[in-house]
Structure formats: structure tokens, C-alpha cells
Amino acid sequence: MSTHVCITSICPPTDSVRAWARRYPGRVHVVGDGKTPEPWECDGVKFSSAKPLFDWASGDRKFDSVPRFEQWIAGHTYCRKMLGYLEAIRDGATEIVDTDDDNEPLSPWPSSWEMACECIDPGWINVYRAFGESRMWPRGLPLTSVENEPHSFHERLATIGCWQGLAQGDADVDAIYRLTQGAQARFAPYVEPFALAAGTLAPLNSQAITWRRECFPLMYLPRTVGMRIADILRGYVAQPIMWAAGYRVGICGPVVTQRRNQHDLMEDFRDEVPLYLGMAEVVTDAARSVVSEDASMADNLRAAYRELTGVWWIGDELPYVDEWLRELGL
Numbered sequence: 001m002s003t004h005v006c007i008t009s010i011c012p013p014t015d016s017v018r019a020w021a022r023r024y025p026g027r028v029h030v031v032g033d034g035k036t037p038e039p040w041e042c043d044g045v046k047f048s049s050a051k052p053l054f055d056w057a058s059g060d061r062k063f064d065s066v067p068r069f070e071q072w073i074a075g076h077t078y079c080r081k082m083l084g085y086l087e088a089i090r091d092g093a094t095e096i097v098d099t100d101d102d103n104e105p106l107s108p109w110p111s112s113w114e115m116a117c118e119c120i121d122p123g124w125i126n127v128y129r130a131f132g133e134s135r136m137w138p139r140g141l142p143l144t145s146v147e148n149e150p151h152s153f154h155e156r157l158a159t160i161g162c163w164q165g166l167a168q169g170d171a172d173v174d175a176i177y178r179l180t181q182g183a184q185a186r187f188a189p190y191v192e193p194f195a196l197a198a199g200t201l202a203p204l205n206s207q208a209i210t211w212r213r214e215c216f217p218l219m220y221l222p223r224t225v226g227m228r229i230a231d232i233l234r235g236y237v238a239q240p241i242m243w244a245a246g247y248r249v250g251i252c253g254p255v256v257t258q259r260r261n262q263h264d265l266m267e268d269f270r271d272e273v274p275l276y277l278g279m280a281e282v283v284t285d286a287a288r289s290v291v292s293e294d295a296s297m298a299d300n301l302r303a304a305y306r307e308l309t310g311v312w313w314i315g316d317e318l319p320y321v322d323e324w325l326r327e328l329g330l
Contacts, residue, residue, distance in 0.1 A: 001093055003027065003210075004088035006079045009124065011103040013042035016259075017167045020097075021045050022027040023105055027091070029084035030101070036275060046087060050080035058197055072252070078230050079221040079320075081114040091127040094181050094213045100232075101126045103167060107189065109210045110252050115195040119150045119246065120166065126150075127202045127251050132188035135181065139174040139272070140232035142204030142280045150194075158195035161215040161247030162238075166254030172207040172258075175269035176276065185254075195251035198243040201284060204235025208256045215247060217297050220324045222305075224315030228271035229279075233314070234282040241300045244293045253299040279312045286311060297329040 003018050004027040021028045021044030030047045032040055040047045050073060073080045075302075080097075092286035097109075119125065124145035128136045137146045191309050196202060211219055218238040221230050239249060288302040295303065302325075305317040 002092050003095050003096040003097060004091060004093035005027060005099060006035075006081060006088055007031070007099055007101050008078065008084070011039055011101060012040065013045070017042060017101050018282055019104045020099070024097075027088070027093075029082050029087050031084045033080060039066045041113075046326050047239060048083055048087065048143055050077075050083055061330065064071050064204060065150075069327050071138060072320060072323065076236065076272065077223060078227040078278050079223045082211060082219070082221055082324065085216070085219055089216060089328070093136060095218065096211050096219070098209045098211065098219070099256060100207055100258075100294055102260055103207060105255070106257050107253070107255050109163045109165055109255055110160075110193050110250065113196065113212055113246070115158045115160055115250055116155055116275050117192065118156050118158050118195045118197040119152065119251075120154050120197045121148070121150055121152045122199050124201045125196075126281050127164075128171070128185075128187070130164070130194070130251070130309065133171075136171065136173060136185060137185070138203045139228075140235065140275050140280065141274055142278065143176075144232060156197075158197075158248040158250075160179035160195060160250035161212060161218070161242040161245070162204065163193075163208070163210045163250040163252055164202070165252050167208050167256045167258040168254040170258040170260035172205045174272050174275065175265050176272075178265050179269065187254045189190070189253050191253050193250055195248040195250050196239075201280075202249065202251065203232055203250065203280070204238065206231035206234075207258065212253045213322055215297070216326060217244065217325060218242065219300055219329060220301065220321060222314065222317055223320045224306060226271040229270055232275060233279075233283065236280055237287050237301070237304045237308070240284060240291045241297055242286045244291045244295070244300060245297050274312045282311060283308060283314075296330075298325050298328075301325070
């Protein structure tokens, strides 16, 4: 297996980025933007920059020498991270770790892409409860499902499409949790990982997730929603498509420690409002209604975003989905 790591950053090289580079030298890809100080150099890291393509001072549109795919992800959009995904894929990645510049690697992800234990509780579950944090929930979990503890397990072989790991310390939680409680996560480190059966759902985030090569198309980050929603929406869409292709989400314990960069919590709250008002159920139901076991993963991705245009302020993602899949040869 060839593991590569993808990170976005607007900062000089952080201790966390250096730690990733020591673990995966030459296979860490950092994508900056117009705010990232340059020259940006770190041993063992490949850096690329998605700078804005419009100079407001001169009115210069810098499109002539820029590939079409890069034109629509340049600037300050979070989906610029896909430049790192593509670079990793071109470098021969068979699995991609998706994380942030304030997450330091802790324990490795499970080494196997098969799991003999599935959680079969239907609907949305709070996976944090399985790892000892009963008063915490992941960003993107419907608030009506916060107390849904995983409790029904079945011994059945599952093929994992992505491993969602947890973060010790400042875990991936929403602004409501941070504004009302704010306690740091202390997840139990020795809980056995498990898979989610088809029909069992949990939010997926880009803080600590690893994708296998066959599921790389599902790493597409939506462009028409905000940064606090993009990776969560990606996970809502990806899960029904994985089920149709025979893959499952794997959940494992803490794999990173986060020392979170400074955030404006009220701004995070405003950005996350759709997540609090039922976006999860609407999006996954819409995706499930058009996903087919007879279609390819790429065609199911197109069908899902076609169905979602105009739902919960989601714009027309299809032109961007097509560009992404074209870059992947699909």
C-alpha cells in the first residue's frame, strides 16, 4: 500500500505537518492559497498553491496558462484540497489520508480494509458514544440523533471504503457543542473498530479520514457550500454510493490529536445552520432515491448531485463533478 496525506494550510509549516512528513516522507501534499506565506518549504512535503485567479487591483484574469480544473477551485475555497488529492493519485497513492494542519498523527489507522464486525442500528448513530464520550457528538450529526448510541453489532465480513478516525483533544464537533460545553475529547483508545452496515449512518469529516483507491471518486468536495459543510455533505452523499458498490464506512478510535487553529465560533455556527435543521436526512434520502447498484460509482455521484441541485442551498455541482471525474479518467 502507498499511503499519501493531503492537507490544506494558510500557515507556515506547523509541527503537525512536520510530524506527518516524518511518518510519510515525500508523500505529504499541502495545498496553500493566497493567504499562505511563501516561500513555503518543509522537508518531505510537496507544496502547491491555489492562488486567486483574479487580481482585484489590476482586473487581470489569470486564466491563460491555468488548467481548467484549477480555474474553479483556485482562491480561498476549501475544495482546493482536491489539487492535493490529484497530486497524490498521480504519485501512485493507493490510499489517501485526509487531515488538517493542526492534527498531529497519533495511532495508525487499521491496517486492513476488511472488518468482521458491523453496527446494524438503522439510521443515524453517535459513534463518539462507542468510544466513551457520552456527552459529545460529531459535526454533522442530526441533533435529534445525539443520544443514539451504537449497540447492535453483528459478526459479518465488511469491505471498508473509508476509515473515519477520531481526534483526541479538540475533536470534530459542531459550534453548538463548543459554545455550550466545549470540553476536550478523551476517547477510549482501545475500543475495537467496527463497520457501519448499509442503512447505518454517521457523519464523515476531513479531519481524520482515510480513503481506499476504489473510492477516490467519492472524495469530491462540493464547491457551492461553505467550508463547515463541504466535507460533511461529501460524507452524506458518499455513504449511499458506497453501499451500492458493496463498501462500508469503517469507524476507528483516535488516530490524531488536534490543537485547533483559532476560529470564530459564532461564524462557525452561522455556517453550520443547515446541519442543525435537517440537512442530513434530506440529502441522504435524496441520494438514496437515485443511486443504483447497476451504475458505476462515478455515474452515481453525478446522479446524486443532479438530484441535490437546489436542496438546502446546494448549487449546481454537476459541472464541477464532471471536471473532477474527468481528471480521474472517469
